[in-house]
Amino acid sequence: MSSVDLSVNVGPLKLKNPVLLASGTVGYGNEISEFLELSKIGGIVTKSISLLPRKGNPPQRIVETPSGMMNAIGLANVGLEIFIKEKIPFLKEVKSDIICNIAASSIEEYVECVKALNNEEAIKAFEINVSCPNVKEGGLIFGNDVSAVGRITEKVRAATDKPVIIKLSPNTASISRFAEVVKKEGGDIVSAINTLVGAAFDIWKKTPKIANVTGGLSGPAIKPVAIAKVLEISRKVDIPIIGIGGISSWQDAVEFMIAGASAFQLGTINFVNPKLGNDILTDLEDYCAKMGIENISDLTASYKI
Numbered sequence: 001m002s003s004v005d006l007s008v009n010v011g012p013l014k015l016k017n018p019v020l021l022a023s024g025t026v027g028y029g030n031e032i033s034e035f036l037e038l039s040k041i042g043g044i045v046t047k048s049i050s051l052l053p054r055k056g057n058p059p060q061r062i063v064e065t066p067s068g069m070m071n072a073i074g075l076a077n078v079g080l081e082i083f084i085k086e087k088i089p090f091l092k093e094v095k096s097d098i099i100c101n102i103a104a105s106s107i108e109e110y111v112e113c114v115k116a117l118n119n120e121e122a123i124k125a126f127e128i129n130v131s132c133p134n135v136k137e138g139g140l141i142f143g144n145d146v147s148a149v150g151r152i153t154e155k156v157r158a159a160t161d162k163p164v165i166i167k168l169s170p171n172t173a174s175i176s177r178f179a180e181v182v183k184k185e186g187g188d189i190v191s192a193i194n195t196l197v198g199a200a201f202d203i204w205k206k207t208p209k210i211a212n213v214t215g216g217l218s219g220p221a222i223k224p225v226a227i228a229k230v231l232e233i234s235r236k237v238d239i240p241i242i243g244i245g246g247i248s249s250w251q252d253a254v255e256f257m258i259a260g261a262s263a264f265q266l267g268t269i270n271f272v273n274p275k276l277g278n279d280i281l282t283d284l285e286d287y288c289a290k291m292g293i294e295n296i297s298d299l300t301a302s303y304k305i
């Protein structure tokens with residue numbers, strides 16, 4: 001038996017291991033539960049929930065790209081009421097920590113959602129999506145505005161005692177300025193990154209491959225960008241970071257932790273290898289054992305620059 005301790009404290013959020021499944025790539029946990037044991041992973045981040053149900057954008061909403069994919073789902077989701085009635089009961093059964101991701105088109109809507117979900121015991125923390133590039137209202141308008149991100153953090157903080165994670169956009173010149181304002185306004189953690197804005201054309205029709213024209217680029221193609229953003233935050237701001245972006249192997253995950261992440265999320269890879277969230281655990285243990293690391297959290301920000 002390995003003596004490596006995989007548990008991590010991400011600020012106030014205690015996880016049995018640093019592996020989380022990213023918002024929008026595992027729905028509400030039920031579908032992926034056929035492929036992996038959810039109880040073994042650190043936690044699941046739900047698809048963004050909004051106050052009212054959203055149909056999302058018209059198709060085509062997804063396109064493959066070299067080493068990744070672009071999506072413009074447009075935050076399609078069941079809405080708060082159905083989430084509480086139909087999705088939380090399943091999530092309660094799963095012995096994994098649930099992080100509820102919330103999207104909104106106004107600060108009031110974020111607050112209303114958080115208040116409505118605050119008493120749900122199954123929800124361990126809130127991840128606030130201020131950074132979706134695929135919706136006209138909210139999304140990037142907030143994600144690109146430091147003072148709006150500050151106000152959202154402040155109001156959400158006042159509405160809950162659960163850990164508040166703000167999910168940051170990479171589509172900005174200085175992501176660390178956003179992390180700074182999150183810390184100042186009482187946010188506990190930042191997650192980085194959401195998708196990068198991209199576009200693609202059908203050369204024969206000369207029309208965009210995605211009906212929304214632009215989409216969010218994810219997958220291995222964005223990994224170096226994501227690591228650079230995590231590193232920038234880690235070097236400039238004293239706040240726990242959850243790393244996201246193109247992780248496809250245990251080695252990628254280790255890279256994110258070295259660059260400053262306390263935990264990480266698997267996103268696009270869930271569509272390719274939905275078992276990775278389980279398989280990665282023994283590999284992480286082996287790596288730590290070989291490196292003489294007793295607690296995986298010692299890896300966080302262990303870069304030598």
Ligand SMILES: Cc1cc2nc3c(=O)[nH]c(=O)nc-3n(C[C@H](O)[C@H](O)[C@H](O)COP(=O)(O)O)c2cc1C
Pocket residue numbers: 022023024025047048071073075101129132167193194195217218219220222244245246247265266267268269
């Ligand atoms: C199909 C799809 C849907 C997504 N939906 C959401 C969402 O609802 N809310 C959110 O915060 N992020 C969403 N994301 C972004 C991911 O959570 C993640 O931040 C991003 O894909 C980068 O990680 P990856 O390269 O590992 O996929 C979505 C990503 C994909 C591919």
